[in-house]
Amino acid sequence: MKDTIPLGRFAGVRIGLHWSVAGIVALVAVGLGVYWLPVAFPGHAPVAYALGGAVSAVLLVCSVLAHELAHSVVARRNGVVVEGITLWLLGGVARLRGEARTAGADFRIAVVGPASSAVLALVFGVGGWMAVRLGADELIVAVLGYLAVLNAVVAVFNLVPAAPLDGGRVLRSALWALTGDRFRAAVWSAWAGRGFGFLLIVAGLAEVLGRSTGGLWLVLVGLFIVNMASAEERQARIGVALAGISVGDVMSSPVETVEARQSVEQFFRDAVVSHRHSAFPVLDEHGQLRGLVTLQHLREVPVEVRGGTALGQVACPVEKIAVAEPGEPLALVLPRMTQTSRGRILVCSAGELRGIISPSDVARVLSDHSLTATLPAGADLTWEPETRPPPSDWWFPGQQRPR
The missing domain is CATH 3.10.580.10 (CBS-domain)
Structure with a gap:
């Protein structure tokens, strides 16, 4: 995914926004500033609600960016080149060039994302507690509480052991360490990812049939996870077949x-x-x-x-x-x-x-080896090999889900 708006560099990593991130920012800002905050905390000026929604949306994007930066910094420290970070509709994507060389490095790169989200949840939670103690306005407390809960959900959801979520990569690294075969470990992690994706699709359809539009998010993300997990499985199977070829x-x-x-x-x-x-x-x-x-x-x-x-x-x-x-x-x-x-x-x-x-x-x-693969356009051929999707993270404002 290519950047639409470059934001510069942080810690040596290029950061950019995809145009679709504007949609999620608007959704969060309007959802909080127009609907949730006025209903939950009546009696404030409209501008206060609008400001609360806007600040929440911006801090949510910053939280996702911090999550991706954690992946990127640890990846670089473990010898993996980081091309950049792009924030988009469903969260963020850290574009890594290459793979971790050891199971330990793979584990560290994967687990640091959810760990950073957990730390942010703690920071916002403590901030909310301090705001209450200091007698701050209830809207400030509400925004800090919302961000604490959302970052906690991001951390937990990302640890689901299913590719391409961070938890799937943690599972892959553990299986890799146990078996010594990174590619078979990736296949098993991809199977878990596809199963989890189908569960999300079924749950989303059940919500839609129950006349809840929030189920559409689950269906969308479930389809995305199934597609990405399937791509990872194909790449991993190529790795199994090509074992021993340098x-x-x-x-x-x-x-x-x-x-x-x-x-x-x-x-x-x-x-x-x-x-x-x-x-x-x-x-x-x-x-x-x-x-x-x-x-x-x-x-x-x-x-x-x-x-x-x-x-x-x-x-x-x-x-x-x-x-x-x-x-x-x-x-x-x-x-x-x-x-x-x-x-x-x-x-x-x-x-x-x-x-x-x-x-x-x-x-x-x-x-x-009787295998086929597809690579991106630009390789001067109609044929092109397919690569493992980079680590990416999603959030779901309507469902308070990440990654």
Whole structure:
């Protein structure tokens, strides 16, 4: 999910809002400021109710952000690259590039989110208690109490042992530690996730049949969980099938490279007779990697400016290129293919370029194992591998549910 409104960086993590978050903010603000607070605490000015609802909505979004930041900070400390955090309609998504390398790291990354929500629930609860002791206005106490309860529900709901919830990742890490097989542990966690998702759907439909519109939230989230858990199961099964296959077994080598100073026009003149591939690492005059170009993106350069446009100017920058080492398990590297706009992985060892993995290389291996996968558009092929969904969290204002 892409950001609509960038908010900058915090603790080195890029943070953004998706446009849909405005809907949930409005729902919470109106639900509290127009309906719940006036009914529960009558006698205040309309502006006080509106302010209470708005403050609650903003602090709720901040609570979700704190939850995601906790995931992100711990992930970075455990060697997992964090691309950013996006807040959206159902909560937040921390976009992680890669996987934890140990069961312990996987556990720490997963459990810190619910732990942070529990701490926030305690903070808001203590704040509400202190507000009562100090004789603060009852609307202030109500807002603090609402946020305390909601963060507590977020913490508890996220610990449900079902993928892709945090609790599902805790379950996966525990099974991984017990069995030593991360992929089978992921399959079992995904099964639990699908079962839980179907339970939410059934519960939601029962509420809808009972003429409660709140059930629609349960149906929506249940469908989301089922879809995400199914995606995780497919990815995990690919990991089981590809056990023992390393990056070095699949990569294409040697790698055909191009010079950063070469013009796009010159490239196309040479490509007819000398280039046999569709993606090319770009090297500078010192032989250092400067990016990656593909035929698809070079064709998008207007013909009239190709003569004055160097390959280095249009190359995907190094920081956006997925990189792996020859000895890494292929199954752990596959998710990285969707983290780069070119859909390739460069294989490096001791700082030197050793090979490249393209979607066609992976497709060949999956075909050999009678497997299929789908990867995002942008890989220059109609085929694309599918990745495990990143940790994400949802809240449900109508039901006071998170994640």
